[in-house]
Amino acid sequence: MSTLTLLHGIGGASWSGLALAQPEARLLDWPLPGYGGSKPLPETSFASLSAALAARLDREGIARTDLxxxxxxxxLALDFALRFPERIRGLVLYATTPAFGGKDPTFAEAFxxxxxxxxxxxxxxxxxxxxSILPMFRxxxxxxxxxxxVAAMAAVPEAAYRATVRCLTTFNRRDDLPQLAMPVLLIAGEADxxxxxxxxARMQAAIPxxxxxxxxxxxxxGHLEDPEGFAAAVRGFLRDLPPA
Incomplete structure (x- = not known):
């Protein structure tokens, strides 16, 4: 049986009602540490988050997953796939970037x-x-x-939100994109x-x-603005992957 593991954004999880995988597939909706009542990490970094995800997959007995x-x-999905490529069958990178901001450190401070x-x-x-959320919707x-x-983000503990925002500003995997060894689906919102x-599209060009x-x-x-279109893109990609 294949597994699709879901990693939410900074505003928390809002995947309910989305038919993302085949009926026989397993869905694992993993809350970031500190979210959804989970225990926060002593220090929030992409390295520690990837290690925590690997530990959760181990506890669930999942050797390999779609992410x-x-x-x-x-x-985080990109970071995890680079650290643990043997654990990923297919990778979906949705409304994300390979690095935070530009090279000017004052940008992160201002953000x-x-x-x-x-x-x-x-x-x-x-x-x-x-x-924050209402203006994002079409x-x-x-x-x-x-x-x-809105309810998902309102439920995020302030400490978890602060830690995750700070972690976000440290991310840079732009030069590592050519190392991705698995099939990758990128999903973008036209007006994002x-x-x-x-x-x-530049990410797509850099990934084999x-x-x-x-x-x-x-x-x-987009998964909330056009749930059918989003789910169809994900299902089509998963359907084309080699057997689990």
Missing amino acids: LGHSIGGM LAERLAPLDAGQDMARLAAE PGTPAARVREA PLAPPKTM DARLAVLPGCGHL
């Missing part, structure tokens, strides 16, 4: 200040979620999907300003075995 990551979850300023000023995660997205995403299609799917009209949350 799908969204946003920072896509960064952290902007992202954490509301919390530093006393705002809670519920208000931050509403202000008009016409079902209200239930919007509520799911955070991981635009042109960025993901990669395909790119672009979700028309979608932003950073």
